[in-house]
Amino acid sequence: METTVIRYLVKSVTPVLIGMCLLSSCSDGGTSGSTSASASSKLAANAGAPYGGTPWAVPGTIQAENFDTGGQNVGYYNQGNNNQGGQYRKTEGVGIEATSDTGTGYDVGWTTAGEWLNYTVNVAAAGNYTVQVRVASQGQGGTFHFNVDGVSATPELTVPDTKGWQNWQTLSTNMTLSAGQHVIQLHLDSAVNGGLVGNFNWFSIGSASTSTGPVAVPKTGTKKVYVHMMPWFETNSSSGNGAWGQHWTMANQNPNIVDANGKRQIASYYYPQTGPYASGDPYIIEYQLLLMKYAGVDGVLIDWPGSQNVWDYPKNRQNAEAIVAQTAKMGLSFAMVYEDHNVGMAYDAGLIPNKIDAAKQDMAYLKNNYTTKSNYIQLNGAPLVMDFGPQTFLNGSDWNAILSAFSTPPTFLSLWYTIDKVGANGKGEFPWIFSDGMAGLDSFYNNRSLNIKFGVAYPGFNTFYSAGGWSGPAWTLPYGATFSTTLNKAIAAADVNNIQIATWNDYGEGTMIEPTQQFGYSFLTAMQQAFGVSSSQSELQLIYTLYQKRVKYSGNTGMEQKLDQAAGYLAAHQVSSAAAIINSI
Template sequence: MDLINWIVGIAMFISLGLGGCKESDPALDDGQSYIPVMVEKSNATRLYMHYMPWFESKDFSGYWGSHWRMANSNPDNIDGQGKRDIAAHYYPLIGPYDSADPDLVEYHLLLMKYAGIDGVLIDWYGTHKTLDYYRNFENTEALVTRLDTIGLSFGVVYEEYTAEAVATRKGITEIEAAQADLTFLEENYFSREQYIKQEENPLLLTFGPRLFRKADDWTEIFSVLESKPDFMPLWGHDYYVGDNGIGEFSWVDFNADMRDLTNFYSTYDGHIIGSACPGFDDYYQEGGWGEGYGYLSHRGGATFSDQLAKAAEFSLGTIQLVTWNDFGEGTMIEPTDEFQYQFLEILQEFSGVSYSKSELDLVCQYYLKRKEYRDNTEVQQLLDEVFTHLNELRPEEASAILEKL
C-alpha cells in the first residue's frame, strides 16, 4: 500500500470513529430537507456581505476574466514569490480564483459563517445573455445553490444600468429588459426561504439607479410583479425612485472622520441599511480602467472597526459589509496575503461568535486540500466529511481528519 492510500485509510478510520458523515452529510438524499446548523451570535445586528460573482480563472473556466486582468495585467505571469500578475493592489490568500468553482463557493461561505455573517448581498447584473452579464448570472447561481446548505441568507443588489446594453443588442426597450430581470427574481429568488425579507417583503437594492432616474420608470418596471419588493437605492438616490422606495443604503465614506456616514445616519428619515468598509484603494488607473475614485486608508483594520462602531452608535439593525471581494477597488474583506484574516477577526468580535482565527485558518486548509487532491476520489470523499463537520460547527472533528492529510 502506498503512502497516500495508507493516510487515507487512517483518516477514514478516524472519521468513522468520530461518527462519520452518513447521518449528517447534507449531500445525502434521504428524502428529508436538510436543516443547517446556525452560528450563535451575541450581537443581533444583521450583517450582510456585498459579494462580487465576477471572477474567472484559467484553471477552471479556461481563461482569465477581465476583473483579474483589467486592461494590462496578465495572470499567466508569475513573479519570484509565486504570485500571479493580477489587477489589484492586494492578493487573495488562496490566489486568484473562479466564482463558479464549487470549492471556492464553500470556502467563501464557510469563512462568512464562522465570522458571524448572516447573508450575502450579491452584485447582480441580471439574466440576459449580453456581454459578461450572463456569466455573472451563472456564477450567482453557483453561489445561491449552496446557501441553503451553509445556512446563510441572500439578497440582490441590482445593477440596473445593464438594461441599456441589453436593449441595444436585443431590440427591446430598457424597461422590458429590466422587467424580465425582475420577473426572474420574483419567480426564482424572492420566494426562497433564505431570501432576505424586510419584514414580509423581499429586499431589493439597486446600485444607483444610474439608468432609470424617473419614479414612473420604476412604477412601470414593478408593474409586472405580483407584489412590489422593499426597494432601496444608494444613498442620495431616493429622489429617482419616488414612492417605490422605502429608504436608502450607505456605501463608502472616504472621510477619515466618517462625516458622511454620521450625517446620513443622523438625518435621513427613511429606512437605513448602514455600511462598513475596511478601506478603498482601487487599481483602475494602474489597470487602464479610468482615473479611479479615491482612497481610504485601511489603517491596519481601524477603519473597518470604526465604521462598524459608528453603525452600532446609531443602533442600526442592518449593516452591509463593503465588500467581500472587490479586489479592483481594494475593499476586500476576504483573507489576503497583506491582511490575512484581520477583517474577519474584527467581524468575529463585533458579531459575538465564539470562534477565532483558528477556525478561519481551518477553512482555508480545507480549501487548499480540495485543490491539492483534486484528482484523488478517496481523499475528496474524506473532504466531503470535513465539509460536513465544518458546516455543522464541529471544527475539532474536521481538524482531526485534515491533520492526517
C-alpha cells in the same frame, strides 16, 4: 465581448484494517531490544478473517489481542513473529500477556515501529466516531495511528509515560467511517523507549457524530450582517475563451505572468490568499461562504447583472447562481443587488431594443428564480431587492413598470440619497463608500430619516483603475482603523438593524475583506470581535486548510467524500469533528 465596469460606479458587470505487531527480541516491562526498520511496505493487502468468525461491531470495544486470523502479514505483522508473553493465542506471533487493568484479560505488548494489527469490523452507520485507546508505558512511549482499508484515518497519537507497563491511560481521537464492513489497522509508527511503542489493552469506537444540517455560529450581536459579493471573476480555465476575466486583468495586466514567489500579475494592489480564482469554482464558494459563516455573517448580497444574454452578463449570472446553490447548506441567506446600469449600457450599445422591457424581464427572472427559495432574505414581510443606483431608471414611473413583475411589492432599497428617484417603490436606502469617509457616514446615520436604513462597514478604498488602464476614482481612504471604525458606527446607529459589509471581494477598488496576503484574516477577526462571534482565527485557518486539500485531492473520490463530510461538519458547527477529518488527510 465584455463590458468595462467600474465597481464604484457600476457593478456588472470494505474491511477495516488495524494492524500492530510485536518485537520478538524484546521482553516486557521495558527490557531493551533492537529497533527494526519500518515495515510499512509490508502492510497486508488483504485482510484475514475476524477473530471468532464475526466482525467486531462498531460502535463497540475491541480487545487488542483479538486481531484478525491469518497469521503473519495477513492478520498482523510482527518483527519477530513470536508471542513473548506466551498467553492467550499462544501459537500466534504477537506478544500477549495478562493485564491487571480494570476488567483484567490480556494486553498486547513488546510492540515496535513498523508493526501492525488488523481488525475486521462492521460499522452500523456512517459518521465521525470518537476513538479511545487504552495504553501503558514504562518511560516515554512511541507513536501510532489507525488506517481504515489501507488509508490513514487518524493523526498520529503518542503513548505517554504512564509510569509502568500496567499503569493505564486512555487516549482519544476521531475516525470517519462509512457504514458496512471494513478493516481497521492499528499501525505502530515510531518507538522511543528501548525500541518499544507501548502496551495496548483495547480500543473503543464510540457513537458517531453526524452533521444534521447547518447550525448558526453563536454570536452576541443582534443586528443582521450581510456581505456584498462580486460574482464576476474568471480564470483562463473557467472563462470559456481561454482568457482571464477583465476583473483580474483590467486593460493591461496579465495573470499568466508569474513572479519568483508564484504571484500572478493581477489588476489589484492586493492579492487573495488563494490566488486569483473563478467565482463559480465550487471549492472557492465553499471556502468563502464558510469563512463568512465563522466571521458572523448572516447572508450574502450578491451583485447581480440581470438576465440579459449580452457581454459577460450570462457568465456573471451563472456564477451568482453557483453561489446561491451553496448558501442554504451553509446556513446563510441571500438577496440580489440589481445593476440597472447594465440595462442602460446594453441599450446604448444596441444590444436590446427596450430598456424598461429588459428591466421587467430581469425582475421577473429574479422573482421566479430567487425569491421563491426558502433562504432568500425577507425584510418587513417581503423579499429584499436592492439596486446599486438607480443609474439608468431615474423616476418612479419607470420603477412602477419594472417592479410590476412582483404581485406583492418587494422591500426595495436604493443607494443613499436616491429614494426620490424610485418613487413610492423605495422603502429605504443603503450607504456606500465615498471620499468624505466618516463625515459622510455620520451625516447619513444622524440626519437621514428613512423607514429602512442599512449600515455599512468597509476596510478602505484604493483603486487600481489608473494603474490598470481604466478610468475611475483616484481618491483613497486609509486602511488601519477604517474597518473597525465603520463597523462600530454601524453597530451604534440606533435606527440601523442591518449592516452591509462592502465588500467581500472587490479587488479593483481594494475593498475586499476576504483573506489576502496583505491583510491576512484581520478583517474577519475584527468582525468576530465586533459581533461577539464564538469562533476565532483558528476556525478560519481550518477552512483554508479544507480548501487547500480540496484542491490537492480534486478527482480523488475517496478523499473528496471525506472532505465533503468535513465541510458538512463545519456547516453544522461541529468544528472538532471537521478538524479530525481534515487533519487526518
